[in-house]
Amino acid sequence: MPNPGGRCWSEAHSGIEDNGVCMGLIRPHRTAGLRLVGLLAALPPVQLAVAQAQPAMTAPAHRGNQIASEMSALERTVALEAIRQLKARSMRAVDTKDWDTYQSLHAPDHVSDNEGQQPVRGAAENTRRIRENAERLSLTAIHHVYEPELTLHSPVSASGVWPMEDLLYWKQGSEEHWLHGWGHYFETYEKRDGKWLFTSRRLKRTRIEMSPGATIGEYREPRNDE
Numbered sequence: 001m002p003n004p005g006g007r008c009w010s011e012a013h014s015g016i017e018d019n020g021v022c023m024g025l026i027r028p029h030r031t032a033g034l035r036l037v038g039l040l041a042a043l044p045p046v047q048l049a050v051a052q053a054q055p056a057m058t059a060p061a062h063r064g065n066q067i068a069s070e071m072s073a074l075e076r077t078v079a080l081e082a083i084r085q086l087k088a089r090s091m092r093a094v095d096t097k098d099w100d101t102y103q104s105l106h107a108p109d110h111v112s113d114n115e116g117q118q119p120v121r122g123a124a125e126n127t128r129r130i131r132e133n134a135e136r137l138s139l140t141a142i143h144h145v146y147e148p149e150l151t152l153h154s155p156v157s158a159s160g161v162w163p164m165e166d167l168l169y170w171k172q173g174s175e176e177h178w179l180h181g182w183g184h185y186f187e188t189y190e191k192r193d194g195k196w197l198f199t200s201r202r203l204k205r206t207r208i209e210m211s212p213g214a215t216i217g218e219y220r221e222p223r224n225d226e
Contacts, residue, residue, distance in 0.1 A: 075155065079152055079155070079191075079196070084148070086105060087145060087148070087162065087187075090102060093105065095141050095142060095143055097131070097134060099130075102127055103124060105197060106126065106197060107199045109199070110199055111199070111200045112126045112202075114203045115203055115205055117218060137172075139168060139170045140168070141166065142166060142167040143164065146162070146164070156190055158188070158189045159186075159187065159188045160188075160189070161185070163184055164181075164183055164184060164185050168216065172215065175213065177215075178211045179214060179216055180210075182205065182207045183205035184204050185201055185202070185203055186201070186202040187200065187202075188200045
C-alpha cells in the first residue's frame with residue numbers, strides 16, 4: 001500500500017524506502033481500528049452508547065492540508081527522473097553542439113552564472129555565447145556529471161547540485177591546448193506547461209589543470225619558461 005504522505009521517500013538516494021519501517025506507518029492504524037471495533041462490540045449497551053457519542057479522534061486540520069499538498073512517492077520519483085533526463089540531454093546537446101536542443105531545455109528567463117564571469121540572462125543569449133566561443137576556438141568539449149543531490153520544493157520547482165568533470169580541447173593559433181576541470185553545478189528547475197526546464201545554473205570549480213600557455217575565458221596557464 002503506498003504511503004500517501006511520501007514520508008518514506010529518501011531524497012539523498014532519490015528513491016523509495018519500501019521496507020518494514022515504511023509500511024509500518026500505515027499498518028498500525030489498521031490494527032488500532034480493528035481493536036477499537038472489538039472493544040466497542042464488547043461494551044454493555046449503556047457504555048456503548050456513551051462511547052459512540054464521543055467525538056472521533058482526527059488529525060489536526062493543518063496536518064491534513066499538508067498531506068493533501070504533498071506529492072506522492074510515485075510523483076516524486078517521476079519528477080526526479082525527469083530532472084535527471086533533463087540534465088543528461090543538456091550535456092549531450094552541448095558536447096555534440098546541438099544548440100537548438102540545448103536552448104529548448106532552458107527557460108526563456110534562465111540565468112547562467114559561471115565562476116569568474118558576468119551572469120548571462122536568457123536562454124537564447126546564453127546559448128549564443130556558448131556557441132560563439134565553441135566556434136571561435138574550434139572547441140571540443142566532454143562533460144561528465146555524477147550522482148546529484150536533488151530537492152523537490154513543490155510539484156513544480158526543484159533544485160540540485162551535480163558533481164561535474166569536463167575536458168576542453170581547442171586551438172590557439174596553431175597550438176592545441178586543453179583544460180581539465182572539476183567542480184559542481186548548482187541548478188534550479190521549474191515545471192512549465194508540463195515540462196521540466198532549467199531556470200538557473202551556477203558553476204563553481206574546485207580544481208583546474210591546463211596545458212602550458214593555455215588561455216580560455218578567465219583562465220590562463222603560464223608557459224613553462226614564464
